[in-house]
Amino acid sequence: KQEVTQIPAALSVPEGENLVLNCSFTDSAIYNLQWFRQDPGKGLTSLLLIQSSQREQTSGRLNASLDKSSGRSTLYIAASQPGDSATYLCAVRVPGGGADGLTFGKGTHLIIQP
Amino acid sequence: NAGVTQTPKFRVLKTGQSMTLLCAQDMNHEYMYWYRQDPGMGLRLIHYSVGEGTTAKGEVPDGYNVSRLKKQNFLLGLESAAPSQTSVYFCASSYRGKDTEAFFGQGTRLTVV
Numbered sequence: 001k002q003e004v005t006q007i008p009a010a011l012s013v014p015e016g017e018n019l020v021l022n023c024s025f026t027d028s029a030i031y032n033l034q035w036f037r038q039d040p041g042k043g044l045t046s047l048l049l050i051q052s053s054q055r056e057q058t059s060g061r062l063n064a065s066l067d068k069s070s071g072r073s074t075l076y077i078a079a080s081q082p083g084d085s086a087t088y089l090c091a092v093r094v095p096g097g098g099a100d101g102l103t104f105g106k107g108t109h110l111i112i113q114p
Numbered sequence: 115n116a117g118v119t120q121t122p123k124f125r126v127l128k129t130g131q132s133m134t135l136l137c138a139q140d141m142n143h144e145y146m147y148w149y150r151q152d153p154g155m156g157l158r159l160i161h162y163s164v165g166e167g168t169t170a171k172g173e174v175p176d177g178y179n180v181s182r183l184k185k186q187n188f189l190l191g192l193e194s195a196a197p198s199q200t201s202v203y204f205c206a207s208s209y210r211g212k213d214t215e216a217f218f219g220q221g222t223r224l225t226v227v
Contacts, residue, residue, distance in 0.1 A: 100212055
């Protein structure tokens with residue numbers, strides 16, 4: 001069974017710092033990996049989607065990498081801002097049961113201090 | 115530019131009551147999913163559908179039923195609510211499985227007392 005782990009569970013950094021969030025998964029047989037942002041009491045907003053054949057994706061200050069063979073992904077946030085404070089979730093789409101449904105990590109709760 | 119819309123956003127039920135959560139998507143997606151999110155547990159798949167008229171069980175289906183009578187709508191029903199069903203429910207959709215991107219609704223916060 002695919003398991004997704006996110007480290008750290010919580011992170012607090014001063015504004016302006018660059019930071020890295022980590023995601024690992026146990027089975028490398030994935031279709032893709034998706035990073036989401038969740039604000040308190042809100043839904044999930046898709047940030048980046050990396051296909052299994054890709055190594056990285058970029059959107060603005062965000063860069064996500066994927067090393068499928070080692071079962072790891074990182075989300076790099078450059079020049080962090082207080083508005084980046086949220087919970088970040090990674091999820092992998094796996095073949096098979098659940099209509100290739102997503103398997104989620106438990107998230108990293110990020111606080112950017114002004 | 116609605117995307118995935120869930121109704122209602124909040125609800126309080128008494129134990130034993132029933133209710134239906136509605137999910138609507140306007141992206142012509144074939145696949146739709148219902149997840150629940152609980153503290154310390156992450157998001158878990160309840161039921162899913164790969165097209166109009168089809169439904170199937172996910173990881174935690176007990177106590178829930180679903181229907182997909184129209185392609186754009188996916189309904190989640192609780193026939194006899196229990197306190198263990200207190201959770202935040204999310205609907206998601208994607209064009210298909212495999213390599214496609216999933217889009218989520220804003221969630222329904224359900225409390226069963």
